[in-house]
Amino acid sequence: MFLTKCAACAADCTTVKACSRCQTVYCSVQCQKTHWESGHDKLCKMIKKKGGAEQLYADKQYKASIKLAVEKCAKDARSQALLNAAKQLGDLSFCDMEERKRFLELSAEDAEIEEDEVTCYICLDSIHSETKEGVVRGCGCKGSQGHAHVTCLAKQAQLSVEEGETMNADDMSARWSKWTRCGICEQNYRSLVSCALGWACWRTYVQRPMEAPAKRAALTTLGSGLMDGDRAGEALTVFQAQLKHAYKEQDEESITAAKGNCAMCLSNLGRDAEAVVINRELYAQIRKASGLEDIDTLVAALTLAKSLRALSSFSEARALLREVVPVAMTSLGGDHGVTLELNSNFVRAMCMDLNATADQLKAAVDLAHSTHEAALRRYGDGHELTHLCRASLADARVVAQNAGLER
Ligand SMILES: [Zn+2]
Ligand SMILES: [Zn+2]
Ligand SMILES: [Zn+2]
Numbered sequence: 001m002f003l004t005k006c007a008a009c010a011a012d013c014t015t016v017k018a019c020s021r022c023q024t025v026y027c028s029v030q031c032q033k034t035h036w037e038s039g040h041d042k043l044c045k046m047i048k049k050k051g052g053a054e055q056l057y058a059d060k061q062y063k064a065s066i067k068l069a070v071e072k073c074a075k076d077a078r079s080q081a082l083l084n085a086a087k088q089l090g091d092l093s094f095c096d097m098e099e100r101k102r103f104l105e106l107s108a109e110d111a112e113i114e115e116d117e118v119t120c121y122i123c124l125d126s127i128h129s130e131t132k133e134g135v136v137r138g139c140g141c142k143g144s145q146g147h148a149h150v151t152c153l154a155k156q157a158q159l160s161v162e163e164g165e166t167m168n169a170d171d172m173s174a175r176w177s178k179w180t181r182c183g184i185c186e187q188n189y190r191s192l193v194s195c196a197l198g199w200a201c202w203r204t205y206v207q208r209p210m211e212a213p214a215k216r217a218a219l220t221t222l223g224s225g226l227m228d229g230d231r232a233g234e235a236l237t238v239f240q241a242q243l244k245h246a247y248k249e250q251d252e253e254s255i256t257a258a259k260g261n262c263a264m265c266l267s268n269l270g271r272d273a274e275a276v277v278i279n280r281e282l283y284a285q286i287r288k289a290s291g292l293e294d295i296d297t298l299v300a301a302l303t304l305a306k307s308l309r310a311l312s313s314f315s316e317a318r319a320l321l322r323e324v325v326p327v328a329m330t331s332l333g334g335d336h337g338v339t340l341e342l343n344s345n346f347v348r349a350m351c352m353d354l355n356a357t358a359d360q361l362k363a364a365v366d367l368a369h370s371t372h373e374a375a376l377r378r379y380g381d382g383h384e385l386t387h388l389c390r391a392s393l394a395d396a397r398v399v400a401q402n403a404g405l406e407r
């Protein structure tokens, strides 16, 4: 499914030919023949025995992604230790540069020793006894909590889902969440840890048929993991595969979800024009099904507005938000996160209107003020949403100033 390069010539192949025994992928019959004669005849049975080419590919990606996650986590821990040491250095400001450097080096060595002592909360080892991998942490856990081996986290999730499947449990979504969320701090895994668990999940269920719910859930886990790991191109391939299957099954809900995910990947890849096309379609569809006041519709409007802005289609964004903002204000409330984001996008889109009248600009500044105040009240000064509202307020004031409306 994700093997898209010819095993013989490495060309991207859209019309795929696969070895009927092991599923190795080729761009042409000729390449398959050459590959067979140059050694695949000897490897084919072994690949089949190990679960086929897709399984081997997933296994390989899994191992590589663990390595990256472990390296990144070790590096983060080291920089944190260095930062702490540098903070202490504040008191040693009378030291000369040489002394400071030596002190930082010693602190870094200490940090490395400490790092070796960090152990996995599941198997209690520092280095995994079989895989020899180090521990990671990619959630909200602090202090000495939450370090684990990706292999141990994956095993835990796998066993929990397996147990649920055998006893037909009704808490399957909670069991599935073990693939994506830390059981201690209950926050989602981030970045490369999320990516490694995505591959772990996929390789666990890759052998199941496409109709199996577990396989489809695993696709979603892999796709989100790849997004978290900054691999939007591969994530797009995953979500496109999901979309193709959803079409085949005529499963409307899955089609909508997969389309949304594809659009997210496209935006991430800077393919804004394609993202806008999908987001327009989704917004119209959700609005038709649920009505304008529904939160799903308003979230879809927000997504569309953001992608319109990325494409610099400000007038379409303005027209959309002029209609949506008042509805969000009444149905969600002025301090709801979605409303705040819609408002700041509206303010920004208004600021980009070269033909705006003085009254319109004044209205934009007023909205920016009230939105910023609502964010401050609800989320406090340090929150990301408050920053967003403050930034659009600053923009609005500059524009108003230039137009001679504000001093
Ligand atoms: Zn080829
Ligand atoms: Zn083969
Ligand atoms: Zn472990």
Ligand SMILES: [Zn+2]
Binding pocket: 139, 140, 141, 146, 182, 183, 184, 185, 186, 187
């Ligand atoms: Zn945690």
